[in-house]
Amino acid sequence: MTRPWTSRWRHKRRSPLRRVEHSVPAWEVRWRSVNAAHCGGTAVEFRLLGPVELHTSAGPVKLGTPRERHVVAVLAAEAGRTVPIGTLIDRVWGPDAPGGAPATLRVYLAHIRKVLDKANSDAGRPAALVRRPGGYLLDVAADQVDLCRFRVLVARARDPGCPEHRRAELLREALDLVAGEPLADLSGEWADRVRQAWSREHVEAALGCARVLLGSDPGAAVVLLGGLADRYPLNESVAAALMRALHAAGRSAEALQLYADVRDRLADQLGIDPGAELQDVHRRILRGEPVIPPRPVPSAAGAVPAQLPADPPGFVGRTEHLDGLDALLAAAADRTTTRVAAIDGTAGVGKTALALHWAHRVADRFPDGQLYLNLRGFDPGGQVTDPVRAVRLLLDALGVPPRQIPTDLDAQTALYRSVVTGRRMLIVLDNARDSVQVEPLLPGAPGCLVLVTSRNRLTSLVATAGAQPLPVELLTDAEARQLLSRRLGDRVAAEPEATEEIVVRCARLPLALTLVAAHAALRPRTRLAVLAEQLRDTQHRWQTLTGDSPTADVRTVFSWSYRALTADAARLFRLLGRHPGPDLTVPAAASLTAWPPAAVRPPLAELTRANLVVEHVPGRYTLHDLLRAYAADLSTTTDPSDGEATGRILDHYVHSAHAADNMLYPAEDPLVLASPRPGVVPETPADNAAALDWFTAEHAVLVAAVEHAAANGLAVPAWQLAGNLSIYLHRRGHWHDWLRTARVAVDATAQTDEPIGQALANRNLGRAYLRLGRFDEGEPYLSRALELTTRVGEPVAQAHVHSVLSYLWQRRGQYPQAVAHAENALRLFRVGGHLRGQADILNQIAWCQTELGDYPQAVSCCQQALALNQQFGDPHGRAATLDTLGYAHSHLGEHGPALACYTQALALAADIGNRYYEAEVHSHLGDAHRALGDTAAALEAYRRALAIFEDLDHPDAGSVRAKLNELEPVPTDQP
Structure with a gap:
């Protein structure tokens, strides 16, 4: 339902190039002169405040696939700045980027460059994609990107010299750029972070605009805030501002109803009551008191402390945290409540550095002083600062004579809060143990801002004091390298590999990196590779991470947390x-x-x-x-x-992976496992989707567990886990992890006397080599597997090896040999009564027949395979067989049935999560569309196939790329 206060807050999206005509004051001249240099007619515009769009004077320009739009968004958000390739990949693919991501990124960038070249053809202000050392830069002016334009306008509005009326104009112009949720058509961690950070900026800009309007045009403030309240229905600051505007506009009844609505909404959705700010506005309206907060007036009385320790040298990164603190500062400007930031993180992660660096940046915004207190919550002496001493130290800093300070804690706290009332102060409470230690030190009246740092999460402080949680994590790789560069200069660039290893060995922990940098600075002739080697050596690692005081010793700093x-x-x-x-x-x-x-x-x-x-x-x-x-x-x-703990955790993963593997592909040879050790709690997925989700979540853990087992001489869990992992790795296209774990399993079983385990491990490794196109390397392992299974007389195990050997000869293009192995497999599967195996090998025979030109026989084999699939409901086998059947129909000129088969195969491949099949079917689908003369559909199918193959880092990407280039040649100026 449209609220009455939002009926006039409806507008069309305006171009980010729109100008408000006005006289230009002196404080704007510099920005205007710089911006004018870019002006020259129509411009290419990037819109991120809504769906990602590219516009020219002729209208919107199609950007391509969602991931291509993601690349454009990352570059546009950093307009005019070089984005490192690693950062691009991380922001587009996330932390689990595939090995083929760099190659796929190059394809996307080539297409984006073509799109921009076309868009620039009639633009007076073009946009260029520029290759820079280590990355890419989108060369556009800030006002050609609506997100950047928004931030420029807001920054200009916050200039202390900006007049009130102009501030409102600038903020309204910024708000007019908003068409919806930023990056509305993108998903992923980076897009979520951008949306979260921008939502704070949006709220603060709107609240700032409303504060200006409140004194001159409360009706306009109501319209502005009404739309904001609809968008952020649980934001109490927005609700409080709207209540003030309604009351000032003579609509007090609506303000009181709004309070009731928000109170009910908070109770229903969050289980909490309105905060102090909202309750205060409600109370004032009921009493008929003024609700527009007075402007802050610096206190002239009392001491003006400036206790901040020095700004930490070489501070890097933490952009999002600094933005969050800036937003908190902006929120504190209305002086309706004390704002608190709870900065938490592990030992040595840089919590104090963040607090002090930001505090120095904004110290001038607190004319009544800055207080700093180390609460020693985690201290080498174990002496936590008790609340009585803490309050006394703050009163001393505020210049209260000792004779006026009472001894009782409650009385001291009351005096402290009385002294800071009416002042605008920044208070840094460092190294807190818990919320109980902090709560007596919070001012009772609005106007102050408090930064609290702690190794513990201060949940109670967030709940009771409304503190803004700011968890601090490890530095990114780029930030860690930057930290070392700032301290060691050219030595970092001279030894990039050693630098990378130092970053990894230090786990991107600022304290560890700082200590290594200190050791390097004290030994200017020592190569960084020597320090990297010392960090690699577990005997010397801790010595390299030790300074000359307890607070400069990583192990000691960790111990303070451990002892608690x-x-x-x-x-x-x-x-x-x-x-x-x-x-x-x-x-x-x-x-x-x-x-x-x-x-x-x-x-x-x-x-x-x-x-x-x-x-x-x-x-x-x-x-x-x-x-x-x-x-x-x-x-x-x-x-x-x-030591049993190691055995228990390996049992956990072996039995859990066995259950998930049996759910994914019951056709495999079943392993007989020993019972798990007492206390082991295996996980059992409920269905195919749950099994795939479990493997996806545990992927890195399981690979590490295979290697850990082998390294500790535990051969059985090593090969069993590698075997249970192989189908998942195959389906998801993690070829190199498959090869890695299969090699470990073969080496582990070589030390045992278990022929079936050795056979399965060798077959697994042979299959992995085949999928990577390394046929000559894989064949000896398959021959060894066939020898072992023949020796023990297991027909189904022999059939599986013949099946893989058939695939080997198919990939070599030797189809008669492939058929011979496939027929041996079919005979042995029938001896063993293995229906799934029979269906799979009939599909292989059908594929061989298509390559030999016997398409009717191929169709017949596919139909037999599908009939068997139907008996036991195998979507994996059905997807593969439908792909083969489509291929046969296509070569018979029956393109309608071929497209139908491919469509069904794609749906099944997506359902079971087999990305290789998806790519293969897309490629065949492209062939069918091309045969029908539908070039656009063929290109789209080939692009999808290429994207997946490159994500999988699979050699078949080359053949698909060749098909694409035949239809749409790539420009010679590849990025």
């Missing part, structure tokens, strides 16, 4: 050092500890609150590599007899 843990949390933390992979779930932690899942949750939650463990995605917990090494060292010295 309960016994159960401490044991769990130590055992996490024995876990092989990058993260784990609650069931895995239960298996590691031999505790029931219900018993493992409280200590896991304790570790999370202490920021020793991070729940980086819901239900999955991780700790960075240095903490993992510290935990492993503790486990070795504290729990030397708990």
